[in-house]
Amino acid sequence: MWLLKRRHYPSNGYCSKCPLQGRHAPLPFIVLINFASNLIPLKELKDRMVAVQGDITTMVVDCIVNAANSSLMGGGGVDGAIHRAGGPSILEACKKIVARQGGCATGEAVITTAGNLPSQFVIHTVGPVWHGGHNHESEKLSGCYRKSLQLAKLYGCKTIAFPNISTGVYHFPKAAAAAIAVKTIADFLTDSDLPEKVYFVCFDEENFGFIQAELKKVLGS
Known part of the structure; x- marks a missing residue:
C-alpha cells in the first residue's frame, strides 16, 4: 500500500540539528511511502561501499x-577545493545558514547547493580537531558521518561521496578515522536503503590504504 505525503524542505540550506528552522520559503515535495518497503531486502553492503x-x-x-x-566560510584543503570548484553560490548558501543559526x-552537518560541481548538493560537516582522544573526538567524528548520511537520505540522495574527515590539518589519526568512518557508515546502511552507494574518496595513498583495510574487515572480502 502506498501513501502520498507532503513534506517541505528549505530552499537555502538545512541543518541536521534544526530542521525547517529560520525564515525561508520551503519547497514542497510529494513523497511516496510504501508500507511494505520493510519486506524488501537491502542490497549487500559490499555493493554499497567503495573506496x-x-x-x-x-x-x-x-x-x-x-x-x-x-564558520562555513571556506578554508584550506578539501574545503577550499570544493568552494573554488563549485563557485560563489555555495558560499552564498553558507552565508544564509550562518545568518540563520x-x-x-x-x-553536525548542513546542506547547500553544489553550484558548478557535477553533484546536486554539498553537505558541509565539521570534524573534530584531535586533542589526544580526550575530548570526545571519536564520537564527534562518527557524528559527522551519521548526520551527513541522515541529510543525504532526507534529500533523497542515492549516491554520496565522503572525504577523509579530520585527517588533514585537524590531525585525527588516519587509521582510527578510517575505522570510525567505515563502521559508522556500515551501521547506517544496514538499516537504511538510502543512500544506495557510498564512496570513500581518498586524496592520498595512506588514507586509501586504511579505508581499504577497514572495508575488508567489515565486508569480509
Missing part, C-alpha cells in the same frame, strides 16, 4: 561531503 583515490570535486554523485570549519557545530 576510490582521487579528487572529490570531480565525483558525479548526488551529493559530496565537505570537511568544513565551523550562526555556523555549524562540530559533529
Whole structure:
C-alpha cells in the first residue's frame, strides 16, 4: 500500500540539528511511502561501499561531503577545493545558514547547493580537531558521518561521496578515522536503503590504504 505525503524542505540550506528552522520559503515535495518497503531486502553492503583515490570535486554523485570549519566560510584543503570548484553560490548558501543559526557545530552537518560541481548538493560537516582522544573526538567524528548520511537520505540522495574527515590539518589519526568512518557508515546502511552507494574518496595513498583495510574487515572480502 502506498501513501502520498507532503513534506517541505528549505530552499537555502538545512541543518541536521534544526530542521525547517529560520525564515525561508520551503519547497514542497510529494513523497511516496510504501508500507511494505520493510519486506524488501537491502542490497549487500559490499555493493554499497567503495573506496576510490582521487579528487572529490570531480565525483558525479548526488551529493559530496565537505570537511568544513565551523564558520562555513571556506578554508584550506578539501574545503577550499570544493568552494573554488563549485563557485560563489555555495558560499552564498553558507552565508544564509550562518545568518540563520550562526555556523555549524562540530559533529553536525548542513546542506547547500553544489553550484558548478557535477553533484546536486554539498553537505558541509565539521570534524573534530584531535586533542589526544580526550575530548570526545571519536564520537564527534562518527557524528559527522551519521548526520551527513541522515541529510543525504532526507534529500533523497542515492549516491554520496565522503572525504577523509579530520585527517588533514585537524590531525585525527588516519587509521582510527578510517575505522570510525567505515563502521559508522556500515551501521547506517544496514538499516537504511538510502543512500544506495557510498564512496570513500581518498586524496592520498595512506588514507586509501586504511579505508581499504577497514572495508575488508567489515565486508569480509
